[in-house]
Amino acid sequence: MEAVIDYFEGIDPILAALYATLFTWGLTAAGAGLVFLFKSPKRALMDGMLGFTGGVMVAASFWSLLAPGIEMSEGEGFVKVIPAAVGFLLGAAFIFGLDKILPHIHINFKMDEAEGVKTPWHRTTLLVLAITLHNIPEGLAVGVLFGGVASGFEGATIGGAVALALGIGLQNFPEGFAVAVPMRRHGLSRRKSWMYGQASAIVEPIAGVLGAWAVLTFEPILPYALAFAAGAMIFVVVEEVIPETQQDKYTDIATMGFIGGFIIMMTLDVGLG
Numbered sequence: 001m002e003a004v005i006d007y008f009e010g011i012d013p014i015l016a017a018l019y020a021t022l023f024t025w026g027l028t029a030a031g032a033g034l035v036f037l038f039k040s041p042k043r044a045l046m047d048g049m050l051g052f053t054g055g056v057m058v059a060a061s062f063w064s065l066l067a068p069g070i071e072m073s074e075g076e077g078f079v080k081v082i083p084a085a086v087g088f089l090l091g092a093a094f095i096f097g098l099d100k101i102l103p104h105i106h107i108n109f110k111m112d113e114a115e116g117v118k119t120p121w122h123r124t125t126l127l128v129l130a131i132t133l134h135n136i137p138e139g140l141a142v143g144v145l146f147g148g149v150a151s152g153f154e155g156a157t158i159g160g161a162v163a164l165a166l167g168i169g170l171q172n173f174p175e176g177f178a179v180a181v182p183m184r185r186h187g188l189s190r191r192k193s194w195m196y197g198q199a200s201a202i203v204e205p206i207a208g209v210l211g212a213w214a215v216l217t218f219e220p221i222l223p224y225a226l227a228f229a230a231g232a233m234i235f236v237v238v239e240e241v242i243p244e245t246q247q248d249k250y251t252d253i254a255t256m257g258f259i260g261g262f263i264i265m266m267t268l269d270v271g272l273g
Helices: 002-009 013-036 043-071 078-101 123-150 158-185 190-199 203-217 219-245 251-272
Strands: none
Touching (some): 002 158, 013 123, 013 190, 043 158, 043 219, 078 123, 078 219, 158 251, 203 219, 219 251
């Protein structure tokens, strides 16, 4: 792992953000690839995997984003937390706006529960767009953190950025599977199901590069940018991921998956950061 950290320290931060988010995209594709082996996994497994995704995202929001953002903010007391509070609110508002505009449907929800602008698009397209919405803040978070490291901000470390990319990648694996399986159930071929599954994360490298570029170009925004990514991720977890796991009788399994994801992401961040 030290060799990986040393490598990322020695390359351009935008390139580092690109490589890291290509890695997270790759794990989404690998997870979606399980559709070649399984057609209809048990609902309990799917809910547990989605719970794991939520746990990783919540832990990453605090340990990798909010805590470093507060630490590097100037001032004392209430003043020190203002950038984090403002950025967090703006991040949540950004995804809230996308949620109201972008046509999508949550996993495990019925077609008449689709959200966003009304459209005649097929259910499969709406499912992909829902997971794409998940992935925007994830890619942004990785890019912003790599940009912060290159800018020399106290509290932003290359180990923390690598840990975040690892954590996001781990939760992307079950997320890719969670997209591909419904596609297969709706009659698509295994190949098409995989294509849709991996495509849901194609936005991550784009968001990652944009995040790193923005921080390098406008350095003072880093505490706000970290909190922005955290607010966006928490909104996604509360508004989409958790409700998706509460539609059946496996809520306890989903909860334990959440706890497991949180512990793993916390361990990665503290251990590598």
